Amino acid sequence: MxxxxxxxxxxxxxxxxxxxxxxxxxxxxxxxxxxxxxxxxxxxxxxxxxxxxxxxxxxxxxxxxxxxxxxxxxxxxxxxxxxxxxxxxxxxxxxxxxxxxxxxxxxxxxxxxxxxxxxxxxxxxxxxxxxxxxxxxxxxxxxxxxxxxxxxxxxxxxxxxxxxxxxxxxxxxxxxxxxxxxxxxxxxxxxxxxxxxxxxxxxxxxxxxxxxxxxxxxxxxxxxxxxxxxxxxxxxxxxxxxxxxxxxxxxxxxxxxxxxxxxxxxxxxxxxxxxxxxxxxIKDLKPVTHKDIIPITKHQTKTTTTSSKVNLTTKVKQRPTIIVELDTPKHLDTSLFFRNIKKLDDADIDAVTLADNSLATVRISNIAAASLIKQNYNIEPLVHITCRDRNLIGLQSHLLGLSLIGVDEILTITGDPSKIGNLPGAMNVFDVNSKGLTEIAQRFNQGINTDGDALKQATNFNIAGAFDPNVRKLDGAIRRLEKKIDSGMNYFITQPVYSKEKIKAVYEATKHLNVPFFIGIMPITSYNNALFLHNEVPGIKLSEEILTQFEAVKNDKEKTRELSISICKELIDTVHEYFNGLYLITPFQRVDFSLELAAYSKTITSTKQEAIL
CATH class of the missing domain: 3.20.20.330 (Homocysteine-binding-like domain)
Structure with a gap:
């Protein structure tokens, strides 16, 4: 000794x-x-x-x-x-x-x-x-x-x-x-x-x-x-x-x-x-060699009853499932936003995904929007949570609030840095990344917060992750994806894809993974929109054929729309060859695009199911 x-x-x-x-x-x-x-x-x-x-x-x-x-x-x-x-x-x-x-x-x-x-x-x-x-x-x-x-x-x-x-x-x-x-x-x-x-x-x-x-x-x-x-x-x-x-x-x-x-x-x-x-x-004190322990009073954690509710992971494994992204407004006139929510609800869309100040641009709180949707509509809100804007205190408070209003479907993302948005001087937080936030949400599902203390009731979060297939080498993206799965993400939503070959490549690269994917499809609204996506959005490259097609009809709004819908339908055909999940990204509040494409998706998937039966 x-x-x-x-x-x-x-x-x-x-x-x-x-x-x-x-x-x-x-x-x-x-x-x-x-x-x-x-x-x-x-x-x-x-x-x-x-x-x-x-x-x-x-x-x-x-x-x-x-x-x-x-x-x-x-x-x-x-x-x-x-x-x-x-x-x-x-x-x-x-x-x-x-x-x-x-x-x-x-x-x-x-x-x-x-x-x-x-x-x-x-x-x-x-x-x-x-x-x-x-x-x-x-x-x-x-x-x-x-x-x-x-x-x-x-x-x-x-x-x-x-x-x-x-x-x-x-x-x-x-x-x-x-x-x-x-x-x-x-x-x-x-x-x-x-x-x-x-x-x-x-x-x-x-x-x-x-x-x-x-x-x-x-x-x-x-x-x-x-x-x-x-x-x-x-x-x-x-x-x-x-x-x-x-x-x-x-x-x-x-x-x-x-x-x-x-x-x-x-x-x-x-x-x-x-x-x-x-x-x-303590000069007169002697070392203690025996002591009585005060037992810790165990916290009782209630589990949430969910038998009557089927989450998106279960749905997409059982049948073709459609989710639609709709950005909350940048202003307080929400009339168009909620009219569009009602249209999606009436169309029996499975969930509406609500971004969290995407592209670091200020919008109405998605948790506030989700609360009103839960109160007034049947469509399920899928709330994005970014790590950019909240520290560990705010993130946990946000999760507790979502659970309180009954929002269980969440997408955890690290978030776009503030410098790309309309307030480039705003501070980024990033106490955790998307994997860290997922681990926190999974702890909440066990009834424990990050202090190790009991929440007294477990949450029931079904956690989605983001996946960008628009990379030069899919191998590295798949390794990152596997780490996200290990952190507790249950299903994935992809960035928009603009080629049938990419959809097939994603299937081949991910078919060994036992998690569902919602493949992103976002309609192009104009020739300028096509140029922007091709030249300024990281990872997205349109074929010369597509760019030429949009240039040819750039002065005709109706033909531009028809072309966009036609391209998206071809992509949707390929999506449903390989995946059950379809993720429609609504451009510029143009919910008519998403509704038409959702209706087409349901038509072709129901036809296929009838043929199988």
Missing amino acids: TQLLQALKHNILIADGAMGTILYSEGLDTCPEAYNLSHPEKVEHIHRSYIDAGADIIQTNTYGANFEKLKAYGLEHKVKDIHQAAVKIAQQAANDDTYILGTVGGFRGVRQEDLSLSAIQYHTGIQVDTLVEAGVDGLLFETYYDLEELTNIIQATRRKYDIPIVAQLTASNTNYLRDGSEINSALQQLKASGADVVGLNCHHGPHHMQQSFSHIELPDDGYLSCYPNASLLDIDNSEFKYSDNAEYFGSVAQKLINEGVRLIGGCCGTTPEHIKFIKSS
Whole structure:
């Protein structure tokens, strides 16, 4: 047993607090880890201030020093240099009885990361190797939101090194992780993976941390750790800050020790003053070797009754199915829009798809339109949700609202960037992409939100995805499609297709997938519209024959319409040779196009069905 673990066996140890909080207060204009190279004396001074305040353990200034995070500062080539410098600085600051933990932060945070687990392990391995070789007394894996990531990192590290490992998860909820796992169970998994000390850090202040630890068991042959934030984050004169509550922090530390915490420090917002009050408040306390656990009250989740309702996935697998896209207006005169909705409803269209500010152009909220459609019509609204305009808070609120009004059919899309729309200066959000949003919706279907908390009733979302077949190489598009299926998308709606050969190619490329497709058909309204689609819409190329045909009738509106309908009918014939799903995209509110094409589709599919019978 190493000296650090031997010390924890008989004592409560005090760790340091935040590094970034102090550096930012002093005007830091880069990442905190860069100071290991540019301002080592400042980092050493902070380490020393924590030791002087009573810290037995300090951590290296390397929390965010991985390749991906350093790329934002042009420092990705300095990963090893930053870690080596960090250990050297900590060693210079340490007393003979000070322990040094090499700190590594998680990749998978609140925002979605597209890095694979193998890539995360590779980059983390470089950090771990450098820290161990530089001579740290142990490793601190902290602020990990994802249990899978942390357990894999611990296992990989344990296979290489016999060194003390402190592993700390971060939970937005006091009882559950984001995946719905109970914190107590998750910590047991960390211990089983090879960690010596397991616990929580960040997100919560001492009060909520104490609530969490009241449900956490003492690990067998291991110890608990806790690094709370100073408080909830506040805003003062447009600046983010934490409460000046060091004395209170120290008093709650006593409760955490009584809950079995053996290693206690501070996270965001904490300072040497906080550590000083911890030191004085727990000086007479002894390590807890037995505690009573307060059981978590399980949330009851109701399942939604859907026996009387058949979703679009089921419909399109059973019979030819038609959905029509109709954009909500850019203004408040909705009379034409709802007249068109009624026409689609009367025509027995299966669903109307409502885009979400498509092409980054402001339109009436599709959730408001969907609500009125649910109230007044029988046609099913299929609501698009883009990740561009809402953060994780807004997206979840949006999903809850859709479920509340009975909208279950949704299309998750990443969204067109704002710069292509009518407000190019608007900020893009993109907390998640379409796959991440789909995973959130699927969690809602399990009755769990992204905090891991229960919704008390499961949603019933049937999730569509977008598929663009207008690419040079379908192989890559199919690989992306397969990842979307893995995320939980149940069926797909394609961008408009303008050749029979492309429809056949899509069938051949996707026939191994057990998901339905709605093939997009969008009528061309004029020669200029054809030129625009051909020259300015990415991925869409019209044949020279089609362009020539539209040019020949460009001055005759009726012949232009007849030509457009004729081309679309030929495409629909091919669609129904290979697919049950037809997606009609209404151009410029011209619902007459969609109605005529829908009627044609029904005629040919009913004829085929009669022939089969």
